Amino acid sequence: AQTVTQSQPEMSVQEAETVTLSCTYDTSESDYYLFWYKQPPSRQMILVIRQEAYKQQNATENRFSVNFQKAAKSFSLKISDSQLGDAAMYFCAYISFQGAQKLVFGQGTRLTINP
Amino acid sequence: DTGVSQDPRHKITKRGQNVTFRCDPISEHNRLYWYRQTLGQGPEFLTYFQNEAQLEKSRLLSDRFSAERPKGSFSTLEIQRTEQGDSAMYLCASSFGPAGSNTEAFFGQGTRLTVV
Numbered sequence: 001a002q003t004v005t006q007s008q009p010e011m012s013v014q015e016a017e018t019v020t021l022s023c024t025y026d027t028s029e030s031d032y033y034l035f036w037y038k039q040p041p042s043r044q045m046i047l048v049i050r051q052e053a054y055k056q057q058n059a060t061e062n063r064f065s066v067n068f069q070k071a072a073k074s075f076s077l078k079i080s081d082s083q084l085g086d087a088a089m090y091f092c093a094y095i096s097f098q099g100a101q102k103l104v105f106g107q108g109t110r111l112t113i114n115p
Numbered sequence: 116d117t118g119v120s121q122d123p124r125h126k127i128t129k130r131g132q133n134v135t136f137r138c139d140p141i142s143e144h145n146r147l148y149w150y151r152q153t154l155g156q157g158p159e160f161l162t163y164f165q166n167e168a169q170l171e172k173s174r175l176l177s178d179r180f181s182a183e184r185p186k187g188s189f190s191t192l193e194i195q196r197t198e199q200g201d202s203a204m205y206l207c208a209s210s211f212g213p214a215g216s217n218t219e220a221f222f223g224q225g226t227r228l229t230v231v
Contacts, residue, residue, distance in 0.1 A: 004157075035219075044119075045158075045206070045222040091157050101171060102148065103208075103220060105157030 002027045004094050006106035013082045014114050020067075021077045021109050023092030031097035034068065036077045039108075040088040048090070051075065053097070079111075087113045119223035121207050127229045128197055135193045136226045140209030147190050148220060149182055150206040151175070158206055164190060197230045204228075 003026045013019035025034070036048040051059045051068050058066050063083075067076045079086055092106040120139045128134050140147050145166050150158035161180070163171045166187035176182075179197075184190040194201055204227050208220040 006157075037222075042224075044224040045208075047219050047221075050219065093157075101146070101163050101165070102160040102173075103150075103158070104160070108155070108157050 002029070002032075002094050002096075002104045004092050004104050004106040006092055006109050008109045009107070010110045010112070012112040012114055013079075015082055015084060017082055018078060018080045019082055019111065021079075021090050021092075021111070023075045023077070023106055025073050025075065025092070025094050025104075027073070027094065029096055033095050033097065034066075034075045035093040035095070035103070036064070036066070036075075037091045037093055037105075038086075038088045039091065045091070049077065082113050084113050084115065087111060119207055119209050119221050121205075121223040121226050123226055124224065125227045125229075127231060130199060130230055131196055133193065133195045134197060134228065135191055136205055136207075136228075138190045138192070138207030138209075138223060140189070140207070141211075141221055144209035144211045144221075145187065146210045146212065146220075147184055148208040148210075149190070149192050150208065152204040152206055152225070153202075161192075161205075194228075197228075199230045202228055202230045 032053045034051045037045045038048045039045045049061045063080045065078045089108045091108045093103045122137045147164045149161040152158040162182050164184040179195045182192045204225040206225045207223045210220040212218040
């Protein structure tokens with residue numbers, strides 16, 4: 001079974017600074033997707049960024065980018081120029097390319113932005 | 116269509132009572148998922164529908180839990196004889212894609228269940 005581990009329960013960063021959230025996963029599959037989801041307090045989970053495992057190039061979405069290391073099974077999220085609105089729980093998630101149709105989530109990292 | 120909607124947003128029930136939650140997915144989405152999230156944890160998969168067919172159920176889903184998706188549109192999740200351990204946020208998500216592919220899932224705001 002696949003597992004996702006986020007080893008940082010909490011992180012904080014000064015506004016406008018850069019922060020990196022860590023995620024590792026375990027799988028025997030070669031084709032899969034990885035996601036970072038953001039869950040603001042009392043609001044629904046939204047997709048931040050997505051990475052296909054077959055792509056070597058790291059995904060980027062504006063201030064958000066990932067460092068995908070397939071051999072190391074590592075998938076970290078970098079947030080540049082942090083903004084107050086970035087404060088939320090961040091979840092790393094895995095899904096098979098084919099087969100099990102379910103997202104497997106990590107435990108989450110609570111990100112605080114200090115003004 | 117403003118996204119995935121769930122009803123109710125909050126439910127407080129006494130232990131032993133039955134509860135039912137509803138999820139309305141994004142209209143063109145053929146896939147629907149239910150997840151459970153306890154405080155400070157990531158969501159855990161419960162079950163998955165492709166159109167009206169329930170294709171996968173987690174071992175977390177005891178016999179007291181049942182989910183339906185009649186006509187492949189909205190879905191309901193029923194919990195019978197609720198226990199305090201059922202207290203959690205129940206999340207619904209939907210996505211669109213052919214069988215064998217995986218695409219972005221859109222989440223609702225969840226139903227928070229408190230069993231007293």
